[in-house]
Amino acid sequence: xxxxxLGTALAAIGAGLAVGLAGLGSGIGQGIAAAGSVGxxxxxxxxxxxxxxxxxxxxxxxxxxxxxxxxxxxFSGIMNPSLTLNxxxxxxxxxxxxxxxxAGLGSGxxxxxxASSAVGAVVEExxxxxxxxxxxxxxxxxxxxxxxxxxxxxxxxxxxxG
Amino acid sequence: MVEDITTLVTALGFxxxxxxxxxxxxxxxxIGAIVVITTIRPVLEFFPYTYPNARVRxxxxxxxxxxxxxxxxxxxxxxxVKNYLRGVPxxxxxxxxxxxxxxxxxxxxxxxxxxxxxxPDNSKDSFKFLLKKWDIKNIxxxxxxxxxxxxxxxxxxxxxxxxxxxxxxxxxxETDSVEEVLNALEGxxxxxxxxxxxxxxxxxGLLLPLEASMDKYLLENLLKTSATPEDDNTALLHSYxxxxxxxxxxxxxxxxxxxxxxxxxxxxxxxxDGYEIREWKLKxxxxxxxxxxxxxxxxxxxxxxxxxxxxTEFTETGSMANFEKLLDTYVVKTAKGISLKNQFGIGPMxxxxxxxxxEVRNLKIIxxxxxxAGFSSSMIKEMLV
Numbered sequence: 001x002x003x004x005x006l007g008t009a010l011a012a013i014g015a016g017l018a019v020g021l022a023g024l025g026s027g028i029g030q031g032i033a034a035a036g037s038v039g040x041x042x043x044x045x046x047x048x049x050x051x052x053x054x055x056x057x058x059x060x061x062x063x064x065x066x067x068x069x070x071x072x073x074x075f076s077g078i079m080n081p082s083l084t085l086n087x088x089x090x091x092x093x094x095x096x097x098x099x100x101x102x103a104g105l106g107s108g109x110x111x112x113x114x115a116s117s118a119v120g121a122v123v124e125e126x127x128x129x130x131x132x133x134x135x136x137x138x139x140x141x142x143x144x145x146x147x148x149x150x151x152x153x154x155x156x157x158x159x160x161x162g
Numbered sequence: 163m164v165e166d167i168t169t170l171v172t173a174l175g176f177x178x179x180x181x182x183x184x185x186x187x188x189x190x191x192x193i194g195a196i197v198v199i200t201t202i203r204p205v206l207e208f209f210p211y212t213y214p215n216a217r218v219r220x221x222x223x224x225x226x227x228x229x230x231x232x233x234x235x236x237x238x239x240x241x242x243v244k245n246y247l248r249g250v251p252x253x254x255x256x257x258x259x260x261x262x263x264x265x266x267x268x269x270x271x272x273x274x275x276x277x278x279x280x281x282p283d284n285s286k287d288s289f290k291f292l293l294k295k296w297d298i299k300n301i302x303x304x305x306x307x308x309x310x311x312x313x314x315x316x317x318x319x320x321x322x323x324x325x326x327x328x329x330x331x332x333x334x335x336e337t338d339s340v341e342e343v344l345n346a347l348e349g350x351x352x353x354x355x356x357x358x359x360x361x362x363x364x365x366x367g368l369l370l371p372l373e374a375s376m377d378k379y380l381l382e383n384l385l386k387t388s389a390t391p392e393d394d395n396t397a398l399l400h401s402y403x404x405x406x407x408x409x410x411x412x413x414x415x416x417x418x419x420x421x422x423x424x425x426x427x428x429x430x431x432x433x434x435d436g437y438e439i440r441e442w443k444l445k446x447x448x449x450x451x452x453x454x455x456x457x458x459x460x461x462x463x464x465x466x467x468x469x470x471x472x473x474t475e476f477t478e479t480g481s482m483a484n485f486e487k488l489l490d491t492y493v494v495k496t497a498k499g500i501s502l503k504n505q506f507g508i509g510p511m512x513x514x515x516x517x518x519x520x521e522v523r524n525l526k527i528i529x530x531x532x533x534x535a536g537f538s539s540s541m542i543k544e545m546l547v
Contacts, residue, residue, distance in 0.1 A: 006183070013187065017194070024198065028205060032212050039216025039280075047220075087179075091186075098190070102197065109205055113506065120216045120510070124223030 004078070010090025011076030011159070014097030015069040018150070022065025022104025022143070029058030029112025036116030040123040047123050054115040054122075057136050061104035061111070064147040068100045068154075075159050085159060092157035096150040103146020111139035207393060208506040210282035215506070217280060218514045221273070224252060225514075225521055231546065234525070235539045240532045247525075261319050262529050270522045271296045271324035277511055285399050285508055288387040291380075296325035298376040301352065302369075304331075305340045309369055340369070355379045358430075374431040381407045381433045395508040398500050402512050404437025405496045409489045411436050411444060412456075412465060416485050419453045420476075438463060468492065483545075490547050494520055520547050 004012075037051030072093050077083040085093065118132030154160040168179060176182040226234070237243045244262060247253040256265035274296070278289040303320035312320075317335050327334070327350065337343045344360060347353055359371035385407050391397035411433055418428040425448045432448070435441050443459070450456045457473060460466040472484045494516050501513025524546045531542035 006180075010183070013190075017190075021194070021198070028202065032205070032209060035209070035212035036216040039213040040220055043217050043220030087183075094190070098194075102194075105198065105201060109201065113205070116212050116216070117505070120219035123216060123220040 005084050005086075007085030007087050007090030007093075008077040010087065011072045011085050011093035012078055014090075014093035014095070015072040015076075015078075017094065017097035017101040018072065018104075019062070019065045019069040019101075021098075021101030022068075022108065022146075023062045025105030025108030026058050026060075026062035026065070027108070029061070029108035029110070029115070030055060032109075032112035033058055033115035033119065036119040040119045044123055047119070050122055050129060051119055054119045054132070054136060057115050057133075057140075058108045058111040060140060061108035061143045064143050065100050065104045068096060068147065068150045071154060071160060072097060075154070089157050089159055092153050093159055096153040096157075096159075099153065100143070100146040100150040103149075104143050107139050107141075107143035107146070110142070111136055114139055207395075210284075211395070211507050211511075214277075214280040214282070215510045218277070218510045221252070222510070222514045222517065224250070225517055231524065231528075232543075234528055235531075235542050235546075237528075237532060240529060243525075243529055243532055263526060264319055264322060266522045266525050266529075267299070267322045268324065270518060271322050273515070273518050275324055277515060281508075281511060282395075284392050284396050285388075285511075288384065288396075288399055288403065291384050291387045293325055294380055296322055297327045297352075298380055300325060300327060300331060301334070301343070301347070301376065302373050304334050304337075305343050305369055305372060308337065308340045308343055340372075352376070371430070377410070378431065378433055381410055382435075385433070385435075385437065394504065398504050399508050399512065401437070402497060402500055402516075405493055407433050408436045408439045408465075409493055411439060412447075412460070412469075413486060413489060415444075415447050415450075415456050416453055416469075417482055418448075419450060419456050420480070420482055422452075425449050465489070465492070487545075487547060490520075490523075494547065523547060 033055045034051075037047070037055050040047040041051050073079045075083060076085045076090075076093060114136045115132075118128070118136050121128040122132050151160070171179055171182040174182070176185070234243055234246050237246060240262065244257055247257050247262075247265075253265060253269050256268045259265070260268060274289075274293055278286065278293055281289045300321045304317060307317040307320055314335060321331055321335065323331070330346075330350070334343055334346050337346050340363070344353065344356065347356075356372055356375050359375040362371040363369065384403050385400075388396055388400035388403050391400050414431050415428060418431075425445075428448045432444055436444055439447070439460075447456050447459045450459050453476060454473060457466060457469045460469065468488045469485060472488055475484050476482070497512050497516030501509040501516075503509060527545050528542055531537040531545070
């Protein structure tokens with residue numbers, strides 16, 4: 001078995017937080033949006049395509065979390081044993097994972113709620129589609145902040161490109 | 163850096179680096195769990211409403227706009243009204259099958275049925291109980307038909323094929339008299355509900371006590387189904403049902419006072435305990451001398467200002483129509499308020515049900531107006547809620 005140093009083990013926790021929390025938020029958000037879309041499609045089958053679009057929007061948070069987790073796994077030495085992280089870098093990796101994890105959790109749920117509401121608005125008034133997309137996209141910003149901070153933490157801690 | 167951290171760990175009193183990390187990870191887990199639980203809890207509360215609300219909002223989008231209502235009101239005759247409704251899928255399926263009023267009621271009953279099926283568990287009891295409204299409406303229609311001597315076809319035209327008694331309707335319609343209808347109800351809850359009213363009917367021949375007992379049973383028990391709210395959603399449902407009860411009580415008292423009835427004449431018809439207007443207040447209102455006394459007695463409630471404004475018209479015309487229209491509008495406004503206040507929970511369902519009810523009521527007013535000679539479009543518009 002490969003000997004994993006403490007820093008790398010901490011980075012693994014960071015990766016878990018990143019994909020776990022972001023995935024949780026995204027999953028709940030997508031569930032809310034999907035439930036609304038199913039209701040809309042039950043009343044108006046033409047809503048299927050638009051329902052899919054709104055339901056897909058809260059997926060991005062999970063993608064951000066997944067990306068950060070992959071980066072952490074690759075550059076911490078778990079997927080590439082030639083690399084190792086020291087303890088400080090490991091702690092920073094936990095911070096990076098938590099940044100996208102919690103940001104993705106809030107953003108994903110928020111986006112799901114807005115998406116579900118937008119689906120309701122569109123099925124009630126089809127002209128609301130573009131405005132619904134704009135409102136729903138707004139909740140994306142929090143996940144982007146989390147994603148950026150996670151990347152910056154990894155870059156300046158020399159986890160990425162170190 | 164590592165030395166700095168080691169110094170910090172030692173200064174914090176941790177015997178080793180690993181224990182510090184273990185405590186840190188534990189702290190992250192605890193904080194993470196708190197954040198996750200506190201964030202998810204409110205979401206889970208309205209999550210069950212997501213699906214029904216989308217369905218309800220789709221139907222809300224299909225409700226008639228003011229412009230469409232104006233077009234219907236401007237129809238030349240009842241056939242044009244029917245043609246207009248044939249173009250609306252929700253009504254189209256009933257328009258060619260039933261007479262207009264029955265078609266409208268059937269669509270409304272179907273809406274009630276849909277809401278009762280899709281509403282989340284914590285509000286299901288109330289909406290399912292509300293379906294009894296159609297049983298009660300059907301029983302009332304049948305006993306009125308029997309009293310008026312209507313034939314089988316005419317009676318069938320008055321009955322809506324919805325409600326728990328829908329499979330019993332044929333046997334009820336086939337009876338020959340009011341008493342036979344009451345006998346045919348054996349095995350349902352209605353003989354018990356009507357046990358006090360039946361002797362009065364037998365003695366006086368009046369159907370009103372029978373009808374009032376069923377209305378009272380519906381509202382009283384509907385209020386009870388939501389009396390112990392589990393959350394904000396059920397509390398709002400209770401307040402809406404409470405408003406329906408209060409408005410029903412005020413209407414009964416105003417009508418009774420307009421006919422100079424006394425406390426003992428009115429009391430049997432009242433829903434015993436209202437929502438905002440409680441039992442003691444109802445007693446005070448029933449003991450009022452006249453309509454103006456009732457309105458004075460309502461001082462301090464939301465109902466007093468609007469009813470006071472309508473008092474002049476009542477004094478001039480003696481008509482209760484304006485009072486009733488104002489009270490109906492108040493119910494609609496209450497539902498709209500709940501709908502805006504609680505957009506992710508039960509609000510859209512209450513708002514939609516109220517708007518649908520108003521739409522059907524208005525369509526019935528238009529239909530009646532188009533049938534009666536001498537009713538202009540402007541007169542019909544004035545009557546709309």
